[in-house]
Each structure stands twice: as C-alpha cells, then as structure tokens.
Amino acid sequence: MTDELVRIERDDPIAVVLLNRPKQLNALSDDVMEALVSALVELDRAGAVRCIVLGGSERVFAAGADIGMLAQTSPVEAATSARLARWESIRQIGKPIVAAVSGYCLGGGCELAMICDVIVASESARFGQPEINLGLIPGAGGTQRLTRAVGKAVAMDVILSGRFLSAREALDFGLVSRVVATEAWLEEAKRLARDIAKQSPVALRLAKEAVNRAYEGSLRLGVEYERQAFAIALSSEDAREGMSAFLEKRPPEFRGR
Ligand code: DAK
Numbered sequence: 001m002t003d004e005l006v007r008i009e010r011d012d013p014i015a016v017v018l019l020n021r022p023k024q025l026n027a028l029s030d031d032v033m034e035a036l037v038s039a040l041v042e043l044d045r046a047g048a049v050r051c052i053v054l055g056g057s058e059r060v061f062a063a064g065a066d067i068g069m070l071a072q073t074s075p076v077e078a079a080t081s082a083r084l085a086r087w088e089s090i091r092q093i094g095k096p097i098v099a100a101v102s103g104y105c106l107g108g109g110c111e112l113a114m115i116c117d118v119i120v121a122s123e124s125a126r127f128g129q130p131e132i133n134l135g136l137i138p139g140a141g142g143t144q145r146l147t148r149a150v151g152k153a154v155a156m157d158v159i160l161s162g163r164f165l166s167a168r169e170a171l172d173f174g175l176v177s178r179v180v181a182t183e184a185w186l187e188e189a190k191r192l193a194r195d196i197a198k199q200s201p202v203a204l205r206l207a208k209e210a211v212n213r214a215y216e217g218s219l220r221l222g223v224e225y226e227r228q229a230f231a232i233a234l235s236s237e238d239a240r241e242g243m244s245a246f247l248e249k250r251p252p253e254f255r256g257r
Pocket residue numbers: 023024025027028063064065066067068070078079083084087104106107108109130131133134138139140
C-alpha cells in the first residue's frame with residue numbers, strides 16, 4: 001500500500017484506478033479529486049488503454065466529499081470553484097469507465113460512481129446520498145443522476161431520508177448492472193473491462209457519448225446525435241474490420257481507426 005491518494009495499475013488494454021485514502025474512508029478531498037482527474041485524463045490519452053476501472057477498496061468506494069473541507073467552503077466557492085471543473089472533467093472522459101463498488105458508496109462517492117458508465121457492485125456495497133443528514137443536498141449531480149437511474153420514488157426515498165440502498169436493491173432499481181461476491185469486487189469489474197476493451201475504441205467512444213445523451217438530454221437531440229455518431233462509426237476502419245471478421249468467421253482486430 002503506497003501513500004499516494006490514487007493508485008494506478010496499468011494492465012493494458014485496461015487500467016485500474018483506486019482511491020487510496022483509507023483512514024478517511026476515501027473521502028474526496030481536493031487533493032484526491034485532483035489526483036483522480038489527472039490519472040483519468042492521462043489514461044484517456046494513453047492509446048494502449050481501452051477501458052478504465054475505478055474503485056476504492058473492499059471496505060469503501062468513497063464516503064463522500066471531505067466533510068471537513070466542505071464545512072470550510074463558502075457558497076460562492078461551491079458554485080464557482082475548481083471543484084465543479086473537476087467533476088466536469090470526469091464527465092468528459094471519452095473511454096468507458098467501470099466503477100467497482102464495494103462497501104460504502106455515499107454522497108459524492110455515489111455521484112462519482114454514477115458518473116462512471118457501468119457500476120459493478122459487491123454484495124457488501126451500500127449506496128446513499130446522506131447529505132440530508134448534514135442539512136445539505138447532493139451537489140455533484142446526485143439529484144439528477146440517481147433520479148434518472150432509479151426513478152422519482154426511490155430517489156426521493158433515498159435523498160430525503162438519507163437511507164442506504166443495499167447492493168440487491170441497487171440492482172433491482174437499476175442503479176447497478178451486476179452484483180458479485182464481496183471478495184470478487186475488483187476481479188469482476190476487471191473482467192467486464194477486459195470484455196469492453198476488446199471492442200472498437202471508435203465505437204466505444206461514440207456509444208458512450210450517445211448513451212449519455214439519452215441519459216442527460218432530450219430524446220430528439222439524443223436520437224439526432226446517435227444518427228450522426230452511427231454514420232461516423234460506420235465510416236471507421238474498425239467497422240469494416242468488424243463486419244468483415246463476422247462474415248469471414250474470425251475474431252476482429254480493432255485498431256481504433
Ligand atoms: N469526510 C471526512 N471524513 C470522513 C468522511 C467524510 N465524508 N466519512 C468518514 N470520514 C472519517 C471519519 O471522520 C473517521 O475519521 P476519524 O474519526 O477516524 O479521524 C473515519 O473516516 C472513519 O469513519 P467512521 O468512524 O465514521 O466509520 P464508521 O464505519 O463508523 O461509519 C460511515 C462509516 C461511512 C457510515 C460514516 O463514516 C459516515 O456516515 N460518513 C459520512 C458520510 C456522508 O455524510 N457522506 C456525504 C458527505 S457530503 C460538490 C461536490 C460533491 C459534494 C458536494 C458539492 N460540488 C462540486 C459543489 C458532495 C457532498 C458530500 O458527499
């Protein structure tokens with residue numbers, strides 16, 4: 001275990017980024033967020049990496065923003081600071097990110113998991129937006145992303161009461177796509193990332209953005225984007241290769257072109 005706030009393991013074509021502030025349950029201080037964003041941006045640029053796994057530890061994904069730091073933040077700072085830009089930078093990562101969630105995934109931690117593209121949860125995962133217990137509300141997209149993921153009734157229940165969802169509930173409500181044994185929390189996420197990494201990088205980037213349009217914008221604009229993105233995907237060498245490989249009954253070799 002190093003004392004870096006974020007550990008990066010390259011295992012091309014995937015990379016694993018682990019939050020590493022265990023004594024504070026991976027509370028997302030400015031330093032942690034800065035290290036996280038710089039790791040993700042670097043991996044997004046690294047040609048040999050095709051999918052990223054983001055996790056914490058078996059005990060905790062992240063217990064939220066650093067409450068000590070939050071207590072020192074003025075309202076103006078909260079609305080204008082570099083903190084907002086960091087969250088936007090994570091949203092802008094083009095490569096798929098699989099969140100490997102085990103243990104507590106709360107507040108800003110839950111918002112971070114939801115900004116990722118897929119969430120793999122261990123049986124011990126606990127999801128919540130407990131800001132209400134602090135007299136606050138979610139500040140990094142939680143009211144929007146949780147509501148879109150699980151619907152109004154469950155989102156209201158979770159956000160207004162501060163209660164945690166178990167991994168099974170999160171699966172039933174559509175917040176996560178898979179629940180795995182606690183000890184397999186990282187391995188299963190890596191397995192999924194390796195499967196994703198086999199696909200065309202061109203198609204992955206376009207598909208990620210198109211799904212995000214469905215999730216974030218209006219239907220009409222989303223469908224328009226999808227139409228254009230499909231044409232771009234169709235014009236890629238990867239698409240030629242993918243279709244030829246299918247017809248020739250062999251595995252495709254995607255080059256990201
Ligand atoms: N911040 C700072 N320290 C934390 C922390 C947090 N969020 N969560 C835990 N810790 C620290 C504890 O203070 C404790 O430190 P020591 O006392 O040992 O020095 C250590 O981690 C272990 O925690 P506990 O002793 O409490 O451990 P337990 O197993 O008993 O309880 C727990 C685990 C996760 C249930 C509990 O620690 C807890 O309730 N933590 C707080 C969870 C929470 O309220 N999270 C929401 C925070 S507010 C924004 C972006 C993001 C946000 C807002 C704005 N902008 C871009 C504008 C996000 C806001 C939030 O996330």
